[in-house]
Amino acid sequence: MSASLTLSGLVLYPVKSLGGYAVPTAEVTPRGLRHDRRWLIVDERNRFMTQRQHAEMALLTVAPAYNGFLLSHRQRPELLPLFVPFEATADKTLFVTIWDDMVWAWCGAPEADEWLSEALGRSCRLVYMSDMVRREVEPERNPAGTLVSFADGYPFLLIGESALTDLNARLPEAVPMDRFRSNLIFSGGAAYDDDAWADFTIGELPFRAVRGCGRCVLTTIDQTTGEKTPGGEPLRTLATYRQAGSKTLFGQNVTGPAEGYLRVGDRITVLSRK
Structure with missing residues (x-):
């Protein structure tokens, strides 16, 4: 029930395809x-970089800090943690490509570009999406013009603990929830x-499960070692x-309200079903 x-x-x-961290409460915005x-x-x-092509990105951890976060490398202690603010300034902009979308972004600090280039062993840059950017979620499924950040396609990804328990019962070795980046x-x-x-609602806030989330090779990357699991599991x-057509589904792509707060422990109520 x-x-x-x-x-x-x-x-x-905070950074697409890098590590995440749990929070007890979170503010909801128009794009997640x-x-x-x-x-x-x-x-x-x-062009955007992810663990799909650069598994070593899993070695970069993100920890909360005052008004921002700290980037660290799991295996290179000589790379001192780098502080990145939650928001960039509009000093410099450039156009970036994520999937089929081209959007403009604000450039991060030069020291962040240098740190990441050293950490990943290739030239790269850190960029930020401002509130003025309009990147819309699949318009054919979301006619209201729902926005999304640099996430793959939707502002929220929802997964049930019972689904992971069921999956792990089928696997030769259990995997943690962080493989799925919900x-x-x-x-x-x-x-x-x-x-x-x-x-459905979470607390008092309305959400909608639009479609199942198609999973990719990223789920096979151990988020603590950056190495792929033998046998391509899970x-x-x-x-x-x-399997549904050409996609392997796990979790739900979800849209939500433009504002509000979520708290761990909030009750979820299903209002309608597909």
Whole structure:
């Protein structure tokens, strides 16, 4: 029953495809949780970089700091932690490409570019998405003009703990939730019951589960070592029972309200089903 569903985890990923950290409360904005995936690393062509092509990005951790966060390298202590503010300034801008979208972004500090280039062993830059940028979620599915940050496609990704428990029971070795980079985690309910959710509330805030999230090779990367799991797990096992057309689904792509606050422990109520 919906009364037994509870928001059990909130995770922020300030930089796309780098590490995240859990928070007890989070502010909701028009493009997702405040500070979530507002920074992006781009290559020499100003194209987005992710762990799909650069698994070593998993070695860069993100820790909360006052009005920003600290970047560290798991295996290179000589690289001193770098402070990055939650927001950039509009000193310099450039156009960057993420998937099929080209948007303009504010440049980060030169020292951040230098730190990341050293950490990743290639020339790259750190850029920020301001509130003035309009990157819209799939318009054919979201006619209201829902916005998204530098996340792959949707402002929120929801996963149930019961789904991970079910998956791990099928795997030769269990994997943690961080393989799936969800920012909304819930407890209660049967595994994959959220496949059928449409409209639901978390606390008092309205959300909508639009479609299942197609998973990629990133799920096979150990987030503590940056190495790929032998045998392509958990993607290989997921594909045996969570395949829909050409996609392997795990978790829900979700849209939400333009403002409000979420707190771990908030009750989730399903209002309608697909």
